[in-house]
Amino acid sequence: MPIKPSVGSRVFDVLNIMLLTVFAMLTVLPFVYVIAGSFATQKELLLRGFILFPTEFTLDAYKYIFSTPTLVKSLLVTIYITVFGTLINIFLTCLMAYPLARRDMDFRKPILMLIVFTMLFSGGMIPTFLVVKQLGMINTYWSLLIPGAISAFNLIIIRNFFQQLPESLEESAKIDGCNDLSVFFRIVLPLSMPAIATFSLFYAVGHWNTYFSAVLYINDNTKWPIQVLLRQFVILASGGIGDSTAMESDYVSPPEQSIKMAVIVVSTLPILLVYPFLQKHFAKGVLLGSVKG
Amino acid sequence: MKKQHRKSLISTGALIASLSLIITACAGNNSNEAQGTGAGGEQGALPLTMMLPTYSAEQMNANSSILALLEEKTNTDLTVSWVPSSSYTDKLSATVASGELPKTFVALEPKASFIINAARSGMFWELGPYLKSYPNLSKMSDVVLSNSSIDNKIYGLYRERDIARFGLMIRQDWLNNLGLEAPKNVDELYEVLKAFATEDPDQNGRQDTVGLAVGMQGNNIAGFKDILVYLGGPNEWELKDGQLIPAHMTSAYMDTLKFYKKLYDEKLINQDFALVQDGRSVMYKGKAGVWIDNMLDGKNIEENIRKVTPDAKIDLINRISGPNGDATRAGTGYLGMYMIPKTSVKTEDELKRILAYFDKVSEKDMQNLLKYGVEGKQYTVENGEYKQNPDPKLRAEMTDSNQFMILQDQVENFGTELEKLSTELFKDNATFAIQNPASPYISNTAIELGNELNKIIQDATVKFIMGTASEADWNQAVEKWLQGGGSNIIEEINADYAKSAKK
Numbered sequence: 096m097p098i099k100p101s102v103g104s105r106v107f108d109v110l111n112i113m114l115l116t117v118f119a120m121l122t123v124l125p126f127v128y129v130i131a132g133s134f135a136t137q138k139e140l141l142l143r144g145f146i147l148f149p150t151e152f153t154l155d156a157y158k159y160i161f162s163t164p165t166l167v168k169s170l171l172v173t174i175y176i177t178v179f180g181t182l183i184n185i186f187l188t189c190l191m192a193y194p195l196a197r198r199d200m201d202f203r204k205p206i207l208m209l210i211v212f213t214m215l216f217s218g219g220m221i222p223t224f225l226v227v228k229q230l231g232m233i234n235t236y237w238s239l240l241i242p243g244a245i246s247a248f249n250l251i252i253i254r255n256f257f258q259q260l261p262e263s264l265e266e267s268a269k270i271d272g273c274n275d276l277s278v279f280f281r282i283v284l285p286l287s288m289p290a291i292a293t294f295s296l297f298y299a300v301g302h303w304n305t306y307f308s309a310v311l312y313i314n315d316n317t318k319w320p321i322q323v324l325l326r327q328f329v330i331l332a333s334g335g336i337g338d339s340t341a342m343e344s345d346y347v348s349p350p351e352q353s354i355k356m357a358v359i360v361v362s363t364l365p366i367l368l369v370y371p372f373l374q375k376h377f378a379k380g381v382l383l384g385s386v387k388g
Numbered sequence: 389m390k391k392q393h394r395k396s397l398i399s400t401g402a403l404i405a406s407l408s409l410i411i412t413a414c415a416g417n418n419s420n421e422a423q424g425t426g427a428g429g430e431q432g433a434l435p436l437t438m439m440l441p442t443y444s445a446e447q448m449n450a451n452s453s454i455l456a457l458l459e460e461k462t463n464t465d466l467t468v469s470w471v472p473s474s475s476y477t478d479k480l481s482a483t484v485a486s487g488e489l490p491k492t493f494v495a496l497e498p499k500a501s502f503i504i505n506a507a508r509s510g511m512f513w514e515l516g517p518y519l520k521s522y523p524n525l526s527k528m529s530d531v532v533l534s535n536s537s538i539d540n541k542i543y544g545l546y547r548e549r550d551i552a553r554f555g556l557m558i559r560q561d562w563l564n565n566l567g568l569e570a571p572k573n574v575d576e577l578y579e580v581l582k583a584f585a586t587e588d589p590d591q592n593g594r595q596d597t598v599g600l601a602v603g604m605q606g607n608n609i610a611g612f613k614d615i616l617v618y619l620g621g622p623n624e625w626e627l628k629d630g631q632l633i634p635a636h637m638t639s640a641y642m643d644t645l646k647f648y649k650k651l652y653d654e655k656l657i658n659q660d661f662a663l664v665q666d667g668r669s670v671m672y673k674g675k676a677g678v679w680i681d682n683m684l685d686g687k688n689i690e691e692n693i694r695k696v697t698p699d700a701k702i703d704l705i706n707r708i709s710g711p712n713g714d715a716t717r718a719g720t721g722y723l724g725m726y727m728i729p730k731t732s733v734k735t736e737d738e739l740k741r742i743l744a745y746f747d748k749v750s751e752k753d754m755q756n757l758l759k760y761g762v763e764g765k766q767y768t769v770e771n772g773e774y775k776q777n778p779d780p781k782l783r784a785e786m787t788d789s790n791q792f793m794i795l796q797d798q799v800e801n802f803g804t805e806l807e808k809l810s811t812e813l814f815k816d817n818a819t820f821a822i823q824n825p826a827s828p829y830i831s832n833t834a835i836e837l838g839n840e841l842n843k844i845i846q847d848a849t850v851k852f853i854m855g856t857a858s859e860a861d862w863n864q865a866v867e868k869w870l871q872g873g874g875s876n877i878i879e880e881i882n883a884d885y886a887k888s889a890k891k
Binding site for chain 2: 137138141142162163165220221224225228307310311314315316323324326327328330358
C-alpha cells in the first residue's frame with residue numbers, strides 16, 4: 096500500500112510544479128512568439144505587439160523569403176558546413192584526445208599545457224586572418240572548417256572520457272592482436288558514442304551559428320551561410336545601420352517584422368530538430384566521464 | 389591474427405585516402421577560384437576590383453543589367469565583393485591589416501583608427517592633387533572634402549549626401565483633426581506636442597497617444613541633437629573665442645535636457661523611451677505625432693502607419709526657429725569614401741584610369757542610372773510622371789546600386805510627393821544648417837575611448853530626463869567625462885584646429 100504523502104510534501108509538489116511550469120514557459124514563449132509572429136500580418140504585429148496565436152493567418156512572409164533562391168542557397172551552404180565540419184571536428188578531436196589520454200605517451204604534459212594555453216590566450220582577429228590568408232583559404236569553405244577544427248575545451252573533456260576507460264580493456268585487445276589504431280577504432284570509439292554524440296551536437300550548433308568568420312573570410316556573397324543573411328535581415332529591421340555617433344546613416348527601409356521572424360524560424364528550426372535525436376545521450380550527462388577520471 | 393592486421397591496414401589506407409581526397413578537394417576549389425577571376429575582361433577594359441558595403445539581405449546579381457551597363461559605359465570590368473554593412477568595418481580592418489586590398493574600396497568610417505594609421509603610413513594614394521584634372525571630380529565640394537580629409541590631405545573620393553537632412557515628420561491628419569497649424573518655433577512645437585498627447589488627436593476616445601516618439605537610436609536619444617540645435621545649441625562642437633567646446637558642456641545642452649525632462653514629466657513622449665531601440669516603432673503603431681530624423685524616412689513611416697490607420701498622412705517640416713532663428717543640424721555631407729591603396733594600384737597610370745572611372749560615374753546619366761535604374765526597365769516616365777516598375781526581379785537588379793555613386797548633384801528629383809518634398813527641403817536645409825566645426829579634426833583619444841565616454845554622457849542624459857539625476861549629478865557626470873579622457877579629447881581637437889588654422 097502506498098504511503099499517503101504528507102501535506103507538506105504535497106504543497107512542495109504543487110509549488111515545484113508551478114515553478115517549473117513558469118521556467119518552461121519562459122524558455123518556450125519566445126519561440127512561440129517568433130513562430131506566431133512569422134504567420135501574422137504586419138498590422139496585427141504592430142497593434143497587438145505580443146502574439147501567441149495570430150488571428151489572421153498568412154503565409155506572406157514565407158512566400159517573400161522563398162521568392163528568391165538566396166535563402167535556400169545559404170541554408171544549403173550552412174547544412175554543408177555543419178555536416179562536413181562536424182565530421183572533421185569529431186574525427187580530429189578524437190584523434191588528438193586519444194593519445195593524450197594514454198599514460199604511455201611522451202610529452203603528454205607539455206602538449207596539454209600548450210592546449211590549455213590556447214584556451215586562455217588567442218591570437219586575435221587580424222593574426223588569425225593573416226594565417227588563414229597565407230594558407231590560401233580565403234573565399235573557400237575551408238576557412239570556416241579548419242581554423243576551429245579542434246576546440247580545446249571539448250578536446251580535454253573527451254580526453255578525460257577516454258581516460259576513464261579501463262586500461263585492461265586495451266591490454267586485452269592488444270593481446271588479441273589489435274594495434275594502436277585498431278584499438279582506437281574498434282574498442283575506444285564504439286565505447287565513446289555517448290560522448291561523441293554530445294560533442295557532435297556542440298560542434299554542429301557551433302557551425303550552424305557560423306557568422307563572423309564567414310563575413311571575414313568569404314568574399315563571395317553566394318557562399319554566405321544562413322546566419323549572415325539572418326543578421327542582415329534583423330539589423331536592417333532594427334534600423335541600426337552605420338556609425339550612429341559620427342556618420343549620418345543612409346536610410347534603408349527595413350523589412351517587415353513578420354519577414355524577420357520567418358527568417359529566424361527558417362534558420363533555427365533545422366538545428367532545433369536535431370536535438371530530440373541526441374537527447375538520450377544528453378540524459379547520460381556530458382561530463383560523466385570526467386568526474387571519474 | 390594476420391586477418392586482424394590486414395584489416396587495420398585497410399582502415400589506415402582508407403584514412404589516408406580520405407585525407408588525400410580532402411586535400412585534393414581543397415586544391416581543386418582553389419584552382420577554380422583562380423580561373424573565375426582570371427577569365428573574362430575584354431581587351432582594353434580596365435579590370436577593377438572593389439569592396440562595398442551592402443544594406444540588403446540580397447546582393448546585386450553579378451549579371452545584373454545595371455552592372456553590365458555601368459561596365460560598358462565606363463569601359464571597366466568590375467569585380468565587386470559585397471560585405472554586410474553591419475560588419476563592414478571589421479572586415480575592412482582585417483583586409484587592411486593583411487595588405488591584400490582590392491583596387492578600390494569604400495571606407496565607411498574614414499576616421500577609424502586603422503584607416504588613419506594606414507593613411508599616415510602611406511598606404512593610400514593621396515588624391516587631392518589629381519582631382520582638378522577631371523571635369524566632374526573637380527566639382528567636389530571643398531567643405532566636404534575637408535570634412536573627409538585626414539591630416540588635411542585628401543585620401544578618398546567622398547560619396548556625396550545632402551548635407552542637412554534632419555527635420556520633423558509630423559502627422560498632418562492629427563493636425564487637421566485638432567485644427568492646429570504646423571509648428572514654426574520651439575514654443576509652438578511644444579504646444580503641438582501637448583495637444584497631440586492630451587486632446588485625443590486620433591479621435592478614438594482614449595488618451596493613448598504621445599506627442600514626440602523617442603527611442604534610443606544607437607546610443608543617442610532620438611531628436612535630442614536636433615532640438616539642441618533648435619534651442620540655439622551647437623552641432624556636436626561649439627566654436628567660441630577660438631576654442632572648440634563639446635556640445636554637452638554648453639548651456640544650450642542644459643536647456644535641451646530641461647525641455648526633454650518637461651516633455652517626459654508631462655507624458656508628451658513615450659515613457660519607455662530608454663528601452664525603445666527604434667523610436668519609429670512608436671510612430672508605426674499610430675501612437676505618436678512627431679518623429680525627428682532624416683526626412684527621407686517620411687515615406688516609409690507613412691506607409692507603415694497606413695497599415696494600421698489607412699488615412700494617415702505625414703508632412704515634413706524643416707524649419708523650427710529658436711533663440712537664434714532657424715537652425716538645423718548639418719551632417720558631414722558624405723557617407724564613406726572611396727580609397728585607392730598603393731599596394732594594389734602600383735602605377736600612377738592605373739591610378740589615373742581609376743580616377744577616370746570615378747569621373748565617368750559622376751556624369752549625369754550615370755548618376756541617374758545608379759539611382760533609378762534603366763528607363764523603361766526599372767522605371768518609366770509617363771507625362772512627366774515617374775513610375776517605378778514593381779517587378780521584383782527587375783528591382784533586384786539595382787539592389788545597392790547607389791553604393792557605386794560618388795556625386796549626386798545631377799540626379800533627377802523623381803519619386804513620391806514626400807520624396808520630392810524631402811529633396812527640396814534638404815536643399816533648403818543646406819542654406820541655414822549648422823556645421824560641426826570639429827569634423828575635420830582628429831582626436832586619438834576620441835577614436836580609442838570615444839564610445840565609452842559617450843556612454844557616460846548618454847546615461848546621465850537619460851537619467852536627468854527621467855528625473856533620477858539632479859543637475860549636480862549631471863555636472864558630476866561631465867566631470868567624470870573630462871577625467872576619463874574628455875579633457876584629452878578637447879585638447880587634441882583644439883590642437884588640431886590650431887594647426888590647420890595657421891595654414
